[in-house]
Amino acid sequence: xxxxxxxxxxxxxxxxxxxxxxxxxxxxxxxxxxxxxxxxxxxxxxxxxxxxxxxxxxxxxxxxxxxxxxxxxxxxxxxxxxxxxxxxxxxxxxxxxxxxxxxxxxxxxxxxxxxx
Amino acid sequence: xxxxxxxxxxxxxxxxxxxxxxxxxxxxxxxxxxxxxxxxxxxxxxxxxxxxxxxxxxxxxxxxxxxxxxxxxxxxxxxxxxxxxxxxxxxxxxxxxxxxxxxxxxxxxxxxxxxxxxxxxxxxxxxxxxxxxxxxxxxxxxxxxxxxxxxxxxxxxxxxxxxxxxxxxxxxxxxxxxxxxxxxxxxxxxxxxxxxxxxxxxxxxxxxxxxxxxxxxxxxxxxxxxxxxxxxxxxxxxxxxxxxxxxxxxxxxxxxxxxxxxxxxxxxxxxxxxxxxxxxxxxxxxxxxxxxxxxxxxxxxxxxxxxxxxxxxxxxxxxxxxxxxxxxxxxxxxxxxxxxxxxxxxxxxxxxxxxxxxxxxxxxxxxxxxxxxxxxxxxxxxxxxxxxxxxxxxxxxxxxxxxxxxxxxxxxxxxxxxxxxxxxxxxxxxxxxxxxxxxxxxxxxxxxxxxxxxxxxxxxxxxxxxxxxxxxxxxxxxxxxxxxxxxxxxxx
Amino acid sequence: xxxxxxxxxxxxxxxxxxxxxxxxxxxxxxxxxxxxxxxxxxxxxxxxxxxxxxxxxxxxxxxxxxxxxxxxxxxxxxxxxxxxxxxxxxxxxxxxxxxxxxxxxxxxxxxxxxxxxxxxxxxxxxxxxxxxxxxxxxxxxxxxxxxxxxxxxxxxxxxxxxxxxxxxxxxxxxxxxxxxxxxxxxxxxxxxx
Numbered sequence: 001x002x003x004x005x006x007x008x009x010x011x012x013x014x015x016x017x018x019x020x021x022x023x024x025x026x027x028x029x030x031x032x033x034x035x036x037x038x039x040x041x042x043x044x045x046x047x048x049x050x051x052x053x054x055x056x057x058x059x060x061x062x063x064x065x066x067x068x069x070x071x072x073x074x075x076x077x078x079x080x081x082x083x084x085x086x087x088x089x090x091x092x093x094x095x096x097x098x099x100x101x102x103x104x105x106x107x108x109x110x111x112x113x114x115x116x
Numbered sequence: 117x118x119x120x121x122x123x124x125x126x127x128x129x130x131x132x133x134x135x136x137x138x139x140x141x142x143x144x145x146x147x148x149x150x151x152x153x154x155x156x157x158x159x160x161x162x163x164x165x166x167x168x169x170x171x172x173x174x175x176x177x178x179x180x181x182x183x184x185x186x187x188x189x190x191x192x193x194x195x196x197x198x199x200x201x202x203x204x205x206x207x208x209x210x211x212x213x214x215x216x217x218x219x220x221x222x223x224x225x226x227x228x229x230x231x232x233x234x235x236x237x238x239x240x241x242x243x244x245x246x247x248x249x250x251x252x253x254x255x256x257x258x259x260x261x262x263x264x265x266x267x268x269x270x271x272x273x274x275x276x277x278x279x280x281x282x283x284x285x286x287x288x289x290x291x292x293x294x295x296x297x298x299x300x301x302x303x304x305x306x307x308x309x310x311x312x313x314x315x316x317x318x319x320x321x322x323x324x325x326x327x328x329x330x331x332x333x334x335x336x337x338x339x340x341x342x343x344x345x346x347x348x349x350x351x352x353x354x355x356x357x358x359x360x361x362x363x364x365x366x367x368x369x370x371x372x373x374x375x376x377x378x379x380x381x382x383x384x385x386x387x388x389x390x391x392x393x394x395x396x397x398x399x400x401x402x403x404x405x406x407x408x409x410x411x412x413x414x415x416x417x418x419x420x421x422x423x424x425x426x427x428x429x430x431x432x433x434x435x436x437x438x439x440x441x442x443x444x445x446x447x448x449x450x451x452x453x454x455x456x457x458x459x460x461x462x463x464x465x466x467x468x469x470x471x472x473x474x475x476x477x478x479x480x481x482x483x484x485x486x487x488x489x490x491x492x493x494x495x496x497x498x499x500x501x502x503x504x505x506x507x508x509x510x511x512x513x514x515x516x517x518x519x520x521x522x523x524x525x526x527x528x529x530x531x532x533x534x535x536x537x538x539x540x541x542x543x544x545x546x547x548x549x550x551x552x553x554x555x556x557x558x559x560x561x562x563x564x565x566x567x568x569x570x571x572x573x574x575x576x577x578x579x580x581x582x583x584x585x586x587x588x589x590x591x592x593x594x595x596x597x598x599x600x601x602x603x604x605x606x607x608x
Numbered sequence: 609x610x611x612x613x614x615x616x617x618x619x620x621x622x623x624x625x626x627x628x629x630x631x632x633x634x635x636x637x638x639x640x641x642x643x644x645x646x647x648x649x650x651x652x653x654x655x656x657x658x659x660x661x662x663x664x665x666x667x668x669x670x671x672x673x674x675x676x677x678x679x680x681x682x683x684x685x686x687x688x689x690x691x692x693x694x695x696x697x698x699x700x701x702x703x704x705x706x707x708x709x710x711x712x713x714x715x716x717x718x719x720x721x722x723x724x725x726x727x728x729x730x731x732x733x734x735x736x737x738x739x740x741x742x743x744x745x746x747x748x749x750x751x752x753x754x755x756x757x758x759x760x761x762x763x764x765x766x767x768x769x770x771x772x773x774x775x776x777x778x779x780x781x782x783x784x785x786x787x788x789x790x791x792x793x794x795x796x797x798x799x800x801x
Contacts, residue, residue, distance in 0.1 A: 060797040062687050067786050067793070069800050073675050074782065076784045077768025084754055091781065099783035100670050102136055103790035109143040109616050132784065139791070182777035220795045227788050234781060246781040250788055257792035271797075292728065316728040323724075 059114060071100045124185040127193055129199075134161020135226035142219030151218060154506035155208065162201045165233075166544050169193055175605050177239055181301045184239040184371075187602040188447070189496035192236040192367035193515045195451050196360050199458055200229040201581060203356035205464045207575040210352050214262050221261055226354065228254035236371070241290040241300040244368060248286065248332065250362065255357050259349040269306050270347025278341045282331030285340045289324025292317050293377075303378035304315035309380060319383045325372065326387050332365040333421045335391045336398035343402070346414035351473055354410070355461035358417045360453040366424055366450050370443050371504035374431050375606045378439075385432025392429050395422030400535040401425045405544050409474050412542055413460055416501060419539065420453045426516050426532055436522040436607055443603035445515040448596055452508035454586050459581020463494045466574040480546065481553035490575070496582040500589065503512045503536045504544040515596065562567035626666040633659035646692045650685060655680045669762040748773060 038045075078085065078093045085092075107113060122129075137157045141150070175186030204224060211218050231250030238244035256279060260272025294300050296318035297308035309318040331338040346354045373384050373564035399419025406412040427446025431439040467474040467483055467490055473481055500507030513536060520529040588595055636656035643649040664673035678731045706714075745761075745767040747754045754769040771779050 043786050051694050056694070056797050057799065058698055059691065063793045063797070064790065065678075066683050067688055067789050070782075071786060072699055073679060074771075074779065077671070077764050077771055078767060081754070081768040081772070084752060085768075085772050086752065087757075092772055092776055095780055096783040098784050099136075099780075102140075103787045106139055106143065107794060108792060110794055110798065111800075112798050115658050179773040179777045182775070193778065217795060219792055224788070224791060224795075227784065230784070231788075241776040242775060243781060248783060250781060250785050253792060257795055260796055263796065268771075287712075316724065320724045320728045333616045510798050566614075 057115070064107060068100070068104070071097075078082070119167060123168075124176060124178045124237070125234075125380060127165035127197070127231050129492060130161050130164040130168055130238075130366075131197075131226050131230045131233065131522065133601070134158055134164075134344075136157075137161070138219045138223045138226070148394065154219050154222060155375060155448055157505070158204050158226060159201070162197055162204070163319045166194070166197050166201075167199070180244045183234075183237045184302075185237060187598070187603050188367060188606050189237045190372060191447055191451075191598055191602040192363055193233045194234045195363045196229055197237070197456050199356055199360040199363070199486075200225060201317040202458055202462070202577050203352055203360075206458075206465070206577045207350075207352035208557035208573060209465065209571040210350050213402045214265070214350065216261055216350070220224055222259065224254045224258050224261070225353075228258065228356075229360065232360055235364045236367035239302050241294060241302075244372070245287060245290055248368075249359065250413040251284065252283070255353070255361065258353045258357070262350050264314060264490065265348075267348035268350060271345045273564070274341050274476070275345045275584060277327060277434075278331070281537060284329050285324045285331070287329025289321045289323050289328060292321030293325065294321075296321060298598055300520070301478075302372065305376045306379040310376070318380060322377060322380055323387060325469070326369070326384055326391070329365055329369045330391055331443060333362050333369075333425070334418050335421045336395040339395065339398060339418045340419075342418050343411050343414045346409050346417070347408065349605075351461055351465050352416075355458050358414070359458045360462060362417070362421060363426070363454055366428075366446060370446065370603075371606060373428065374439060374603075376455065378431070379605065381432040386431060389525065389528060390426055392422050392425035392528055395419065395425060395533055396535040397422075398608050400538045404538065406542075407477065408474075408590035409480065410461075410464055410545060412456065413464075416539070416543075417453075417457060417511060419535065420449075420457070420501075422535075423513060423516055423532060424519050425448045425451065425576070426525065426528050429527050429528060430519045433523040437525070438519065439607060440517040440600065440603045441515075443606060444596070444600040445519040446510070447599040447602055448592070449512040449516055451595060451599070452500070452585070454587065455581050456497050456507075458498045459578050459585065460494070462502065462574055462577045462581065463490065463497065466490055466570060466578050467494070477545065477549045481550050481552040482555040487570075490578070493578045493582040494550065495547050496585055497578075498546050499542040500584055500585045502540045504540070506586070508585045511589055511592040526589065562606075622665055626663060629659045629662040629666070632656075633663060647689065647698070650688045650692060653683050653688070654681055657685065667762075671762060671764045671767045 074094075074096065078089060082089055082093075128482060133323035134157050138154045141154055148154075177184045207221065210216065218426065228251045230250075231247050235247035235251060238247055247580050250434055256272055256276040259275050260269050262268035280297060290300075293305070293309070296315050297305045299305055299308050309315055314517075316547065327338065331341075333343040346358060351359070362398060369502060371382075373388075377384065396419055399417075399422055403412050403419060406415060424446045427442045427444075429447065430442030430445070430478060433439050458579065465473050467487070474483075490584055496507065500509035503509045503513045504512075511551065517529040517532055520526070521530070633656050636652045637657060640649045640652035640656060643652060657676065661673045661681070663678045664676060670692075705711075743758055745756050747756055747766075754765070755768060756766045760766055
């Protein structure tokens with residue numbers, strides 16, 4: 001029964017989005033011109049593609065984010081259960097956090113968090 | 117957590133501590149003794165790990181059934197630690213010559229070794245999978261650690277993409293086996309599946325797992341990556357991964373199939389036979405036509421995976437004694453292969469000069485006159501790889517073929533003998549080139565008649581490899597007893 | 609030592625939500641591998657991930673479903689899109705399509721694999737004891753015993769209780785895996801070291 005609420009919510013979100021788009025399409029004026037498709041309607045013509053090759057540094061930040069994101073996933077069950085798990089759970093989580101924390105210290109000292 | 121559990125993983129902890137220690141040392145301001153401190157941290161960790169491996173004792177399952185310490189894990193851990201301990205000094209000249217990151221390089225090497233040791237101790241599918249990932253991930257990075265070398269990048273890329281693919285096979289297979297068995301723990305897995313009839317799920321799962329491990333072992337038809345990856349990776353990395361991954365993978369495969377899925381032998385047995393036969397043929401034929409010695413050794417490593425798989429195929433026999441003989445032969449062969457192949461790859465660096473390794477057969481021409489000792493050591497290794505007595509390679513093949521014939525796999529033994537005969541040609545070609553060819557005058561490449569400078573560390577590694585090759589060939593009994601003990605405790 | 613997860617979805621195959629989401633997942637996966645434009649492929653992958661998350665829900669794994677959306681759809685897929693844009697490959701840089709023969713071979717291998725899995729799905733559970741309905745379980749954790757009620761099955765308490773007792777070794781190995789990944793990312797992707 002609780003999933004019916006989720007379904008209702010999902011349906012409402014989806015319906016609202018579709019309703020807005022449909023309303024805009026039906027009610028708004030639509031007179032397409034090539035100039036309107038330009039990224040800057042009243043600027044100079046484009047000089048090059050907007051898709052350029054980006055610095056690998058973005059990638060480094062993103063992958064580090066994911067790695068620490070995954071660490072957080074393991075923190076959740078421990079946080080929920082830490083009373084019941086007691087000292088043994090603290091030790092287990094302590095080891096885990098120390099190893100990953102060592103990784104953080106490494107990243108920090110290596111300057112991988114600095115923007116070059 | 118009982119303390120006996122902790123003593124089980126003592127060697128792994130020692131290696132991990134050394135890896136973390138090296139990286140930590142590198143984070144502090146550099147001192148003049150910095151490089152030797154990093155180097156000695158690695159040695160210290162490895163020595164401590166070998167010391168902690170002591171004590172035969174009964175097989176022991178610990179940590180809630182996740183890990184097992186038994187003669188198999190000790191045999192394979194010793195092999196892995198030996199390969200690592202030889203790979204560290206073999207890596208130092210390359211690190212210095214190519215300007216690689218020393219602390220990270222050695223830390224990744226040790227982390228990979230720790231993953232391998234966990235793999236051979238794994239007693240449930242999840243630990244097994246994660247250990248495979250630890251060792252593989254570290255090796256992907258090590259392959260590409262020469263960041264400015266396009267071939268190193270290519271090697272890392274190919275290994276990673278195909279390795280990720282194989283990981284998918286492995287994980288999917290494990291999921292299916294779990295579905296069929298209702299347990300991820302190896303104890304109780306075979307009974308949980310309860311025979312192969314009616315369980316297509318288990319058969320599909322086992323096949324996928326075998327395919328995943330076949331990739332890690334470089335067994336045909338999952339061998340495509342081996343020549344390019346081995347050729348492009350820095351040579352000490354190649355030397356390490358070509359032997360240590362196979363030892364660890366073979367140990368885990370034996371534990372999973374023989375220890376965990378004994379009742380399903382009629383499912384994985386034919387697969388192992390097929391893989392072994394195809395791998396021997398493909399590896400040996402591929403090695404015949406290579407102009408580069410490094411590529412030849414890569415194909416040779418494929419061929420030797422095939423020989424080791426004969427043991428796994430023989431272990432599918434319902435007779436326990438034949439199964440033990442098969443696994444025991446495969447484990448001994450892995451150890452023999454380890455010392456000779458590691459020595460041979462390191463020789464390529466030893467025979468060249470700093471920054472320029474010997475790669476083609478021409479680079480080795482007339483080496484016997486310039487460097488008689490180096491040539492003699494390489495001759496021992498090549499003779500052993502070819503399987504000629506009195507070397508480790510001969511004893512290894514002998515026990516393997518014997519086990520295969522006893523277990524009724526006569527066909528595999530015949531293919532093994534024929535392909536070994538093919539192998540003699542390309543291994544002895546190296547010897548012939550070293551002793552009988554004159555160094556060619558290649559335009560643009562000066563050949564100095566006097567001995568070029570070389571690193572004595574590399575010489576020691578090659579010498580240890582050759583000495584162990586002879587030791588295993590002349591006094592195989594102790595090692596054969598060890599491998600037999602490892603195999604016999606494996607059976608449920 | 610036998611760890612049999614009992615009670616998982618005996619009625620799941622007849623559940624319309626499960627069937628619909630499984631169909632969406634398969635369809636999205638097929639569309640993903642057949643797209644030429646990597647961005648579209650990534651978006652279909654997102655659709656596949658979301659459908660799989662619902663499949664996890666119906667299999668009584670709500671924690672996994674939530675994590676699947678957060679980590680896979682939220683973080684890893686964004687990284688995929690990121691890398692696609694980072695490389696920003698033009699169509700001509702993607703290289704030629706595989707030959708017709710290669711694609712036929714690939715399709716053949718996939719079809720064979722599908723047949724094996726289909727057979728496994730149809731016959732895999734034949735003869736197996738009928739699955740029991742969900743019930744309370746006791747998970748030993750150190751000296752304590754945590755009781756997981758039928759409602760909590762597959763939830764965060766259940767996962768945590770198992771993770772910190774029987775599966776503590778895999779849990780700690782994950783930390784090593786993350787450390788290796790951190791080292792690797794910095795070693796390979798950091799410009800100046």
